[in-house]
Amino acid sequence: MGRRLFHPILAIVFGAALATHAMEIPSKDRAVILVTVDGLPAWLWRDPTLVMPNLRRLAKEGAVAENMTVSNPSITWINHTTLATGATPRRHGVLFNGLLVRRGPTLPPIIEPWRDKAELVRVPTIYDAAFRAGLKTAQVDWVAILNSGTISHEFLEIPKSDGPIERELIAAGIVTADEVSGFTKGKNIVWRDWVWTQAGRHIIETHKPNLLLFHLLGTDAANHQFGPGSTASFSAYAYTDRFIGDLLASVDRAGLRDRTTVIVTTDHGFKRVTKVICPNIALRQAGLVRVEGGKIASCEACAIAQGGMAFVYVTDPARRSELLPRLRSICAGLPGVANVIEGTEGPGLGMPTPEENQAMGDLVLFAKAGHAFKDDSGGEAVVAESKNYLGTHGYPASDPELDGVLIAWGHGIRPGARLDRIANLDVAPTIAALLGVALPDAEGRVLRELLGD
Numbered sequence: 001m002g003r004r005l006f007h008p009i010l011a012i013v014f015g016a017a018l019a020t021h022a023m024e025i026p027s028k029d030r031a032v033i034l035v036t037v038d039g040l041p042a043w044l045w046r047d048p049t050l051v052m053p054n055l056r057r058l059a060k061e062g063a064v065a066e067n068m069t070v071s072n073p074s075i076t077w078i079n080h081t082t083l084a085t086g087a088t089p090r091r092h093g094v095l096f097n098g099l100l101v102r103r104g105p106t107l108p109p110i111i112e113p114w115r116d117k118a119e120l121v122r123v124p125t126i127y128d129a130a131f132r133a134g135l136k137t138a139q140v141d142w143v144a145i146l147n148s149g150t151i152s153h154e155f156l157e158i159p160k161s162d163g164p165i166e167r168e169l170i171a172a173g174i175v176t177a178d179e180v181s182g183f184t185k186g187k188n189i190v191w192r193d194w195v196w197t198q199a200g201r202h203i204i205e206t207h208k209p210n211l212l213l214f215h216l217l218g219t220d221a222a223n224h225q226f227g228p229g230s231t232a233s234f235s236a237y238a239y240t241d242r243f244i245g246d247l248l249a250s251v252d253r254a255g256l257r258d259r260t261t262v263i264v265t266t267d268h269g270f271k272r273v274t275k276v277i278c279p280n281i282a283l284r285q286a287g288l289v290r291v292e293g294g295k296i297a298s299c300e301a302c303a304i305a306q307g308g309m310a311f312v313y314v315t316d317p318a319r320r321s322e323l324l325p326r327l328r329s330i331c332a333g334l335p336g337v338a339n340v341i342e343g344t345e346g347p348g349l350g351m352p353t354p355e356e357n358q359a360m361g362d363l364v365l366f367a368k369a370g371h372a373f374k375d376d377s378g379g380e381a382v383v384a385e386s387k388n389y390l391g392t393h394g395y396p397a398s399d400p401e402l403d404g405v406l407i408a409w410g411h412g413i414r415p416g417a418r419l420d421r422i423a424n425l426d427v428a429p430t431i432a433a434l435l436g437v438a439l440p441d442a443e444g445r446v447l448r449e450l451l452g453d
Contacts, residue, residue, distance in 0.1 A: 025259050025411065027133065027135065027210070027435055027436035027437065028134070028135065028210070029259055030210060030259055030260075030261075030411065030412075030434065030435055030436070031208070031209065031210050031211070031212070031251075031256055031259055031260040031261070031411075032210070032211050032212075032260070032261045032262075032263065032431050032434050032435055033204075033211075033212045033214060033247065033251070033260060033261070033262045033263070034083070034211075034212070034213050034214065034263050034265070034427070034431065035214045035215075035244060035247065035262065035263070035264045035265075036080065036083065036214070036215045036216075036264075036265060036266055036267055037055075037216070037219055037237070037240055037244075037264060037265075037266050038076065038215065038216060038217055038218075038219050038220035038266065038267060039219050039220045039223050039228070039266060039267065039268060039269065039270045039393065040219065040237070040265075040266040040269075040404060040405065041228060041266075041269030041270050041401055041402070041403065041404065042066065042067050042068070042269065042400075042403040042404060042405045043269065043400065043401055043403070044228060044229065044233075044237075044269075044270070045405045047229075049234070050234060050237055050238075051234065051237070051238040051241070052237055052238065052240075052241035052244075053241065053245075054241050054242070054244045054245040054248060055241050055244060055264060055407060058262060058264065058407050058409040059407045059409075061409055061415055062262075062407060062408050062409030062410065062413050062415060062417075063407070063408045063409070063413050063414055063415070063416070063417035063418070063419075063450040064405065064406070064407050064408075064417075064418055064419070065405060065406040065407075065418075065419040065420075065421070065422040065447070065450070066405060066418065066419065066420055066421070067400075067403045067404075067405070067420060067421040067422075068265060068266075068403060068404040068405055068406050068421070068422050068423065068424055069397055069398075069403065069421065069422070069423045069424065070082075070266075070267065070268050070269070070397045070402055070403070070404055070424050071088060071089055071350055071397055071424060071425075072089065072309075072349040072350050072351050072396065072397045073089070073095060073096075073306050073309050073351070073394055074268040074269075074307075074308070074309075074393045074394055074395060074396070074397050074399075074402045075096075075097060075267075075268065075306050075307060075393055075394050076097055076143060076220065076267050076268070077094050077096065077097040077098065077143045077144050078094050078095060078096075079267035079268055079424060080142065080143045080144065080215065080267050081094040081120075081121055081125075081143070081144050082424050082425060082428075083265065083267070083424055083427045083428060084125040084126055084127065084142075084144075084213065084428055085121065085123050085124070085125050085126070085428055085441075085442065086126070086425050086426070086427070086428035086429045086432075086439060086441075086442025086443055086444040087123045087425070087441065087442060087443050088350040088351075088425065088443060089350055089351050089352070090346065090347055090350055090351055090352045090356070090357075091122065091123055091441075091443065092121055092122055092123050093120065093121060093122035093123075093352075093357055093359075094120050094121060094144050095311075095351065095352075095357065095359040095360060096111050096304075096306070096359060097111065097113055097143070098111040098112050098113035098114075098115065098120075099111070099112050099113075099115040099119055099120055099359070100304075100358070100359035102313075102315075102358060104315070105315055105316035105318075105319075106298045106299065106300075106315060106316070107298065107299070107315060108296045108299055108302040108304075108313075108315065109302075109304065109313055109315070111304070114146060114158075115146065116146050116147045116148075117144055117145050117146055117147060117148040118147075118148075120144045121144055123441050124439065124441055125148075125150075125428070126211065126428045126431050126432055126435075126437075126439060127139070127145075127148070127150055127151060127211060127213065128148070128150045129432060129437045129438060129439050130150075130210060130211045130435055130437050131150035131151070131152065132150070133435075133436075133437040133438075135209075135210035135211060135435065135437070136152045136153070136207065136208070136209040136210050136211075137150060137151050137152050137153075137209060137210065137211045137212075138151065138152060138153040138154060138203045138207065138209035138211065138212045138213070139151050139154045139155075139212070139213040139214075140154070140155045140196050140199050140200045140203065140212070140213070140214045140215065141155070141156070141157045141196045141214070141215045141216065141217065142154075142157075142213045142214075142215050143157070143215070145213075152207070152209060153165055153203050153207045153209060155169075155196065155199035155200075155203070158183055158184060159180050159183055159199075160180075161177065161180050161181045165199055165202065165203060166180050168202060168206065169198065169199060169202060172202070174195075174198045174202070175195055175198070179195075183195075189217055189218050189221045190218055190239065192217070193216045193217065193218045193239070193240070193243060194243075196214075196215075196216055197216070197243040197246055197247065200212065200214050200247055200250070201246055201247060201249075201250040204247065204250040204251060204254050204256070205250050205253055205254045208254055208256060210435060211431070211435060214247065216240055216243060218236045218239060218240060219233070219236045219237055219240050221236070222235070222236035223236070223270045223391040224389060224390075224391055224392060225388055225389070225390065225391075226390055226391070227272045227273070227390030227391040228270035228271070228272060228391045229272070230390070230391075233391070244264065247262075248262070257410070258411065259411050260410050260411055261408065261409070261410040261411050261412050261413060261434050262408070262409045262410050263406065263407070263408045263409075263427065263430075263431065264406070264407045264408075265404055265405065265406040265407070265424070265427060266404035266405065267404070267424075268393040268394075268402055268404065269393060269399075269401050269402040269403055269404060270391050270392070270393055270401070271308065271369065271370075271391065271392065271393065271395060271399070271401045271402070272370065272390060272391055273370060273371065273372045273386050273389060273390050273391055273392050274370045274371075274385070274386055274390075275336055275370060275371045275372075275383055275384065275385060275386055276371070276372055276373070276374045276376075276383070276384055276385075276386045276389065277310075277334055277335070277336045277337065277367060277371055277372070277373050277374070277382065277383050278373075278374050278375075278376040278377070278379075278381070278382055278383075278384070279303035279305075279310055279312065279331060279334060279365065279373065279382075280296065280302055280303050280375060280376065280377035281376065281377060281378070281379060281380070281381070281382045282330055282331070282334055282382045283299070283301055283302060283303065283327075283330065283377075284377055285380075285382075286326075286330055288300045288301045288302075288323075288327075289301070289302055289377055291377050291378055294377075294378050295377070296377050299315055300314070300315060300316070300319065300323060301313060301314050301315060301323055301327055301362075302315065302377075303331075303365070303373070303375070304361075304375065305372075305373035305374050305375045306373070306394040307367075307372050307373065307392035307393050307394025307395070308366065308367045308371075308372055308373070308392055308393060308394035308395030308396075309364060309365065309366055309367070309373070309394040309395065309396075310361075310364075310365040310367075310373040311343075311360070311361025311362075311363070311364060311365075312327055312331060312361050312362055312363035312364075312365065313361055313362055314327070314362050320362060324342065324362060324363070327362070327363055328340055328342075328363060331363060331365050334365075334382060334383070335382070335383045336367055336368050336371035336383050337365055337366070337367065337368070337371075338366045338367060338368040339365075339366040340363055340364070340365055340366075341363070341364050341366075342362070342363060342364075343360045343361050343362050343363065343364060345364075346360055346364070349364075349396070349397070350397075351364075366395065366396060367395065371383075372386065372389070372392045372394070373394075374389075404424070406422060406427065408430075408447075408450050411434075412434050412451055412452050413450060413451065413452060414449075414450055414451060414452045417449055417450045419447065419449055419450065422447060423444060424444075425442070425443050425444030425445075426444035426445050426446070426447050427444070428442050428444065429442045429444045429445055429446045429447075430444075430446050430447045430450070430451075432446075433446045433448075433451065434451075
């Protein structure tokens with residue numbers, strides 16, 4: 001498969017990057033690599049036994065924001081889109097890991113993940129701005145980005161057999177055509193993370209993009225199944241750190257070290273789970289949901305789980321005022337539910353109202369600590385012990401366990417700079433400043449405290 005998973009210790013050691021004013025190098029010669037370690041909580045990053053030597057070196061030599069407030073809902077696609085736009089979900093429009101599709105007054109909505117970026121994202125992204133400024137853009141396993149038209153080089157979460165980067169990797173002997181065509185069939189997430197890393201290394205070394213968005217999934221999978229702080233969780237972070245080291249080696253091999261900025265951050269933190277709540281079972285017991293073959297066949301209302309949060313929908317908008325009081329009473333009385341708000345209150349949490357975005361729930365449920373929502377609609381137990389699902393996110397972004405961190409290193413970064421708290425809204429404007437491009441629709445600010453003079 002070409003490059004080996006575990007290579008010898010690199011002979012080249014990255015020294016401390018000198019802070020250099022971004023304008024000293026023309027925009028066309030600058031590079032920014034944004035890496036997201038999926039589900040890296042600030043509370044876990046502060047554990048000295050977390051083995052991430054490459055990331056800790058970047059933090060020591062570069063700049064750090066110790067706490068990063070994420071967006072509601074605190075799940076993957078929403079927060080990756082905020083990182084790429086500098087806009088709240090109320091403005092960028094992404095509320096699920098995909099597009100919510102309403103199917104009529106008696107059918108539950110469904111989530112369709114593989115819809116075009118234009119159907120999902122309502123504001124310009126940093127890669128749109130960079131591409132339109134004449135810069136080369138790239139992405140590996142980014143989200144809400146399909147058929148964007150503004151990515152020069154890409155390797156998707158589910159790669160295309162006839163994609164240019166896929167063909168180059170096959171020609172180089174890194175993967176086979178069969179492995180690409182069957183990328184998700186029986187392939188474990190560890191192997192897929194490795195392939196995505198090889199794609200990122202190839203893009204850096206061969207195409208030298210000005211902007212690379214890079215995302216892996218192994219840490220998220222380990223935390224969901226085994227819980228944050230477990231042995232599996234710690235191992236997944238250590239493994240991902242090795243991949244970050246591989247990317248850094250490729251930056252050096254490509255001769256880009258002196259003009260590259262590396263930003264490593266996350267999409268959300270993680271909380272431990274011991275119990276699951278199934279609102280659709282309660283709605284079925286109340287006569288509002290009908291189940292056939294283990295699935296909801298028809299309903300007046302239903303819930304869609306997002307980990308520590310769930311959205312409840314009245315499927316016929318004409319019956320919203322009739323059903324909302326009853327639904328609120330049912331959901332507020334469920335064990336493990338900490339709070340219930342109406343969708344009209346979404347703007348206070350950076351989310352839209354149902355009138356602004358049909359994907360917004362008519363009600364929003366928040367789980368108590370140790371609890372998470374599930375979409376199950378069969379059985380009789382509304383609350384049950386959690387099995388093989390011991391960690392999640394989706395809780396209010398104000399929860400400290402949902403905080404992330406941000407580490408910046410390299411060209412244009414002030415070594416030793418430290419900030420206590422930022423917002424993930426600030427990432428895209430800061431990348432825009434580093435690349436010398438405009439992102440006028442961003443709601444965040446440029447983190448000038450982290451930038452060199």
